[in-house]
Amino acid sequence: MLFTYNIVIKFYYAFVWLASFFNKKAALWINGRKNIALKPLKGCAWFHFASLGEFEQGRPVLEALKAKYPAKPIVVTFFSPSGYEIRKNTPLADAVYYLPLDTATNARHFIDTLQPEMAIFTKYEYWYHFFNELDKRDIPLYIISGIFRPGQVFFKWYGGLHRKMLGMVSHFFVQDDDSKQLLANLNITNVTVSGDTRFDRVWENAQNPKELPVIAAFKAGQKVFVAGSTWPKDEELLTQLISLYPDWKFIFAPHEIGEDKIDHLMGLLPENETVRFSKISNLKSHVSNLRVLVIDNIGMLSSLYQYGEVAYIGGGFGVGIHNTLEAAAFGLPVVFGPNYQRFREARELIALNAGTSINNANELKQVANRLMNDEEYQASASAKIKTYVRENTGATESIINYISVN
Structure with a gap:
């Protein structure tokens, strides 16, 4: 399954690279990942967001953590240009990057350089090699505002690798009881029904x-x-x-x-x-x-x-x-x-x-x-x-x- 996952990741990159010749968003996605100049921020809190919507969703937690521990460095990564390009200069973070392509080499280099104390992913971003590196180094990984539905790959017969990713998460903060029950069906019990942080943000x-x-x-x-x-x-x-x-x-x-x-x-x-x-x-x-x-x-x-x-x-x-x-x-x-x-x-x-x-x-x-x-x-x-x-x-x-x- 991991072999197939790695092939899919490479094919995805190739597809976006081809699209980058005639699609501005794809070009930003590719160019933003070239020669990422990471700077060491030992002991940082690493927040990852898929895009702008997830950033706004996780922002209350980022702001609360920054207020409670003002000396702790904050690193933010985005998967999508629509998040990175709008929030790359946010004063809430000490560094903002595109998330490098999810390969074993990239994940090792990223975490070796950054040396995060914890990682916080919002809602539904799951990347095997980054999760695996965090898990091997006993760096806590939290999923916030998680939401799970029966149709997701985790609950399919072919979702073994994705179920393995779930086992690498230190704690899940999910939006509802249904999500907690679905995880319980997989014998995952490190779960808190905390609700959706978007309510805090919009209120x-x-x-x-x-x-x-x-x-x-x-x-x-x-x-x-x-x-x-x-x-x-x-x-x-x-x-x-x-x-x-x-x-x-x-x-x-x-x-x-x-x-x-x-x-x-x-x-x-x-x-x-x-x-x-x-x-x-x-x-x-x-x-x-x-x-x-x-x-x-x-x-x-x-x-x-x-x-x-x-x-x-x-x-x-x-x-x-x-x-x-x-x-x-x-x-x-x-x-x-x-x-x-x-x-x-x-x-x-x-x-x-x-x-x-x-x-x-x-x-x-x-x-x-x-x-x-x-x-x-x-x-x-x-x-x-x-x-x-x-x-x-x-x-x-x-x-x-x-x-x-x-």
Whole structure:
């Protein structure tokens, strides 16, 4: 099985290398791993994240550990360019790197040089050679905000190598009891149900949000529908609402902000009522006169929701919905597409009648009618969703308390 794993890793690298000639993200992935200049940081805490979303998810633990042990160096690694390129200069870390390709040689060199005191991986990143090196050196490895489902490779007949990786983890902090039970079925009992650290992150953000004066000026006291992390399929449906609700304003924050994606979205929107965020300074008229704002940068979305009344979360017509909790923490009822089943919080929000999944334009219009016309219903959903987020905080404290005494 290890032989097959090593072959797959090499084929994956070759595939990304070929893609790098015509794909910017693939090029960043390849170039970022060339000649990584590691610096020794003996006794550091090593945090690894797949991408930006996982960084935000694990950030409360990183910040809490840094606050408790300010002298301890922090190293952050990313698998994806979308995490590294945005957070490579974060002041929370003493060093930020791309995770080298998972080979035995790379793992030995990385850990020999870094000499970490502990490693903390968020959610679902499992790399055999890095785990094996940590295990051989008795360096504690923690999985935080872990989530397990029966369909994962760990629970398949062919998942022997991945089950072996689970045995290399010092302790799992999982999101729910179902995950704990699945691990128990594999005789893995070093597990704590701590919850999801994303709740801590989004709740903290909602209590002390970054103010955005331009967005406040755009809102101008009117109700705002925020469409976050949208894809073209989402946008084709959502743009139909604009003419139906002339008293509402709309903010679109697409998941991808390449010029072709932004141009496509702009083509769906009313030209005389729409502005790109990057073009606001060029306006001769005041931004409050406009109805539609397109966010063409990365990093604002988590703060945008404070100006909204209702949110749509994109991705549900693709591989899966994006982060519903950032909007929920501000009390915004959330709407999303049909592919949400893998996300526990989405299922729970639906059960609370504070989240709604839609399959087509007609269903979107029905839920919009309920949320955008019925103020009593909207207020009830808002109260429920905010309470839900608040009651699910506390994972970070549980994790830090355990790590501190082990």
